[in-house]
Amino acid sequence: MKEPTRPSMTDWSVSCAKKNITTMEDANEYLINTFVPDFNRRFALDYTRFESVMEESPAADVINRTLAVCALRKFGN
Structure with a gap:
């Protein structure tokens, strides 16, 4: 049985x-404008x-x- 993986900030490298x-x-533009807002919205x-x-x-x-x-x-004393 495969354990579910927890998303992490290292997922951004796969996205990149x-x-x-x-x-x-x-990469900075993608992190600031796309990945971090989506990550925060989800978690x-x-x-x-x-x-x-x-x-x-x-x-x-x-x-x-x-x-x-x-x-x-x-x-x-």
């Missing part, structure tokens, strides 16, 4: 070969549907307390 793209300029997720995982940074004093090493010390 099929379209007789031989120069870097033509990109709508980022607006997901809640952000970024949190607001805590205040500087909270960061300092969090990163502080607190230990009891004895001075003298």
Whole structure:
């Protein structure tokens, strides 16, 4: 049984070969104007549907307390 293959950005090289793209300029134009938009349309997720995982940074004093090493010390003998 053959495993299904996942499409990847390396598929663009096969597309270039099929379209007789031989120069870097033509390859870039094909990637920017054709392949990447089609790839994104097929596989990109709508980022607006997901809640952000970024949190607001805590205040500087909270960061300092969090990163502080607190230990009891004895001075003298």
